[in-house]
């Protein structure tokens with residue numbers, strides 16, 4: 001079984017991605033600070049359906065200096081890492097003039113610096129092992145903008161630039177690097193958007209609906225599969241046509 005790390009795999013999009021990959025013959029290691037109840041249920045289900053396909057590793061990915069040690073521990077325990085899905089992220093909404101500077105720093109640390117440093121430690125080995133796949137979960141806000149999400153959107157735009165350049169850098173060593181840009185998906189992160197906001201998103205999207213966790217998980221599965229072997233440096237938008 002090929003090992004795939006899914007950061008933020010305890011709920012929302014990350015849990016959906018972890019479950020999908022565990023059912024597709026990968027050995028998934030979900031990383032998050034806490035093991036949520038839905039993840040505990042997924043671990044039990046996976047143990048029955050595909051033993052050894054889903055694992056949980058507790059860590060705070062905002063502790064940048066710990067990331068090298070985490071990768072070392074995981075390689076020692078599970079072996080070479082084939083795929084890395086940089087999904088963990090956070091969001092604070094609020095207009096920039098009122099946003100505490102500590103929140104700006106935290107957003108940049110968790111959403112941008114952490115995936116970059118984690119990727120640094122993982123891609124080294126992928127290059128030495130002769131290949132691998134990296135998928136960065138960005139957001140349509142990284143290219144459309146969204147009022148009240150200026151710092152969050154900047155962290156996601158950074159991931160897109162990171163994806164394109166790293167694809168060029170690591171390609172010759174057989175590593176594909178892509179991003180997925182979801183539109184609005186109903187998870188804990190997006191609970192603050194009220195009914196009216198949701199209706200507006202549905203009304204303005206080409207398909208008159210919202211993308212779902214499953215859609216994002218399918219996109220990630222594709223980008224890890226042999227079907228996408230000649231796709232790198234791209235951004236796959238999964239937004240039911242919100243930006244079409």
Ligand SMILES: NC(=O)c1ccc[n+]([C@@H]2O[C@H](COP(=O)([O-])OP(=O)(O)OC[C@H]3O[C@@H](n4cnc5c(N)ncnc54)[C@H](OP(=O)(O)O)[C@@H]3O)[C@@H](O)[C@H]2O)c1
Pocket residue numbers: 007008009010011012013014031032033034035059060061062063086087088089090091110137138139140181182183184185186187188189190
């Ligand atoms: N939902 C959307 O509409 C949407 C749209 C576009 C892009 N995205 C992106 O998709 C990704 C997942 O979003 P989501 O909606 O699924 O969010 P979510 O439901 O809030 O889940 C976030 C995940 O990240 C983990 N996480 C957060 N901070 C962490 C830290 N310091 N260390 C380790 N793990 C951490 C959380 O686990 P713990 O709290 O236990 O650590 C959780 O598993 C994010 O990058 C988000 O920006 C979401």
